[in-house]
Amino acid sequence: MSAQVLTVTSGKGGVGKTTVTANLASALAMLGKRVTAIDGDIGLRNLDVVMGLENRIVYDLVDVVEGRCRLRQAMIKDKRQAELYLIPAAQTRDKTAVSPSDMVLICDQLREEMDYIVIDSPAGIERGFRNAVAPADKVLIVTNPEVSAVRDADRIIGLIEAEEKGPGQLILNRVKPAMVSRGDMLSVEDVLDILAVELLGVIPEDERILVASNQGLPLVMHGVNGASAGEAFRNVARRLEGEDVPFLELVQKQTFMSRLKSFMGGNS
Amino acid sequence: MSWLDRLLGKNETSGQTAKQRLQMVLIHDRADLPPGLLEVIKDDIIAVIAKHTAIDTAKVEVHLEQDTNENRLVAEIPLLTARARKNGAGGK
Ligand SMILES: Nc1ncnc2c1ncn2[C@@H]1O[C@H](COP(=O)(O)OP(=O)(O)OP(=O)(O)O)[C@@H](O)[C@H]1O
Ligand SMILES: [Mg+2]
Numbered sequence: 574m575s576a577q578v579l580t581v582t583s584g585k586g587g588v589g590k591t592t593v594t595a596n597l598a599s600a601l602a603m604l605g606k607r608v609t610a611i612d613g614d615i616g617l618r619n620l621d622v623v624m625g626l627e628n629r630i631v632y633d634l635v636d637v638v639e640g641r642c643r644l645r646q647a648m649i650k651d652k653r654q655a656e657l658y659l660i661p662a663a664q665t666r667d668k669t670a671v672s673p674s675d676m677v678l679i680c681d682q683l684r685e686e687m688d689y690i691v692i693d694s695p696a697g698i699e700r701g702f703r704n705a706v707a708p709a710d711k712v713l714i715v716t717n718p719e720v721s722a723v724r725d726a727d728r729i730i731g732l733i734e735a736e737e738k739g740p741g742q743l744i745l746n747r748v749k750p751a752m753v754s755r756g757d758m759l760s761v762e763d764v765l766d767i768l769a770v771e772l773l774g775v776i777p778e779d780e781r782i783l784v785a786s787n788q789g790l791p792l793v794m795h796g797v798n799g800a801s802a803g804e805a806f807r808n809v810a811r812r813l814e815g816e817d818v819p820f821l822e823l824v825q826k827q828t829f830m831s832r833l834k835s836f837m838g839g840n841s
Numbered sequence: 842m843s844w845l846d847r848l849l850g851k852n853e854t855s856g857q858t859a860k861q862r863l864q865m866v867l868i869h870d871r872a873d874l875p876p877g878l879l880e881v882i883k884d885d886i887i888a889v890i891a892k893h894t895a896i897d898t899a900k901v902e903v904h905l906e907q908d909t910n911e912n913r914l915v916a917e918i919p920l921l922t923a924r925a926r927k928n929g930a931g932g933k
Contacts, residue, residue: 719859720859720862720863720866723863724863724866724867724870727867727870727871728870731871752856753856755854756854756855756856756857757854757855757856758856758859759856759859759860759863760856763856763859763860766860767860767863767864767867
């Protein structure tokens with residue numbers, strides 16, 4: 574069995590690519606899969622700190638590309654999971670240090686030994702994006718329910734189709750159910766109406782994401798249950814594994830009384 | 842928005858506004874036609890048609906429409922009736 578390469582990208586910055594990459598890679602590893610996460614954000618390395626592996630970096634992606642180490646030496650093993658690895662980005666170089674064909678080569682070397690390779694793409698549509706997308710078998714587009722983020726997601730969907738990496742799947746992150754209920758946030762349905770793309774996950778806004786990144790322990794490893802972001806990430810992993818997992822019911826179906834209440838109390 | 846506005850169905854929610862604005866923006870993004878270009882196209886259309894017949898220039902409209910897989914440039918060009926022409930109308 575050869576690994577599937579998943580590239581997490583978005584166009585707009587700050588929508589949650591690194592958070593999704595860390596949690597998805599961890600959740601897949603927790604399902605017993607062999608997973609390597611690659612930080613494609615060269616010059617702005619972040620995945621290492623979100624995964625809590627920053628103190629163990631010796632070699633990075635650019636060292637591999639420039640032949641200073643073997644691929645294995647740049648793979649940091651996450652000791653909390655049986656088969657989870659990180660290849661960190663270089664911090665003091667820029668995106669031109671790596672080419673799309675370098676990325677294809679590295680992923681091809683890993684394919685036989687892994688079940689999943691998850692690549693964290695930088696924001697934008699330049700070289701770093703093209704590097705991250707080049708080896709992809711599937712592109713996961715992260716967006717927020719916000720005009721600018723959805724617009725950028727649409728642009729990305731067009732670009733990956735042009736690169737014949739389409740159609741891609743959508744992860745809608747930072748959904749605030751209360752705001753959706755009172756009509757002040759685009760709903761999942763609104764976003765799907767606008768973007769012609771398949772939905773892979775809906776992740777609620779969750780303060781514990783920040784707590785998790787403070788600690789360097791991805792939320793899915795915290796073992797909290799209920800309709801939390803961690804649960805939503807675990808569901809994404811199971812869907813990738815081919816399971817038919819229903820989407821979390823984030824927005825409560827409104828009763829007449831609750832509607833009346835939000836109606837009267839609706840602030841301006 | 843106040844609850845009274847909601848009761849009267851007066852204002853749309855900001856979520857609905859967001860959706861509509863996105864739909865418009867994406868039609869232009871996907872067609873790679875900046876919205877300002879439509880004004881230029883409109884002026885050119887008016888100039889060409891007005892050479893041949895009287896039109897109500899103030900009511901000319903040019904916009905993009907989107908079907909599942911097709912973007913369409915739609916121009917609405919109201920012709921002036923003989924009566925309106927006599928009264929000297931021709932736009933503001
Ligand atoms: N579902 C969520 N709930 C709450 N906070 C979130 C959620 N997802 C992401 N965040 C927070 O949003 C911020 C940006 O997230 P992240 O770094 O993952 O985005 P990014 O797309 O990788 O950014 P960049 O484009 O800079 O690489 C972080 O502070 C993160 O903790
Ligand atoms: Mg990032």
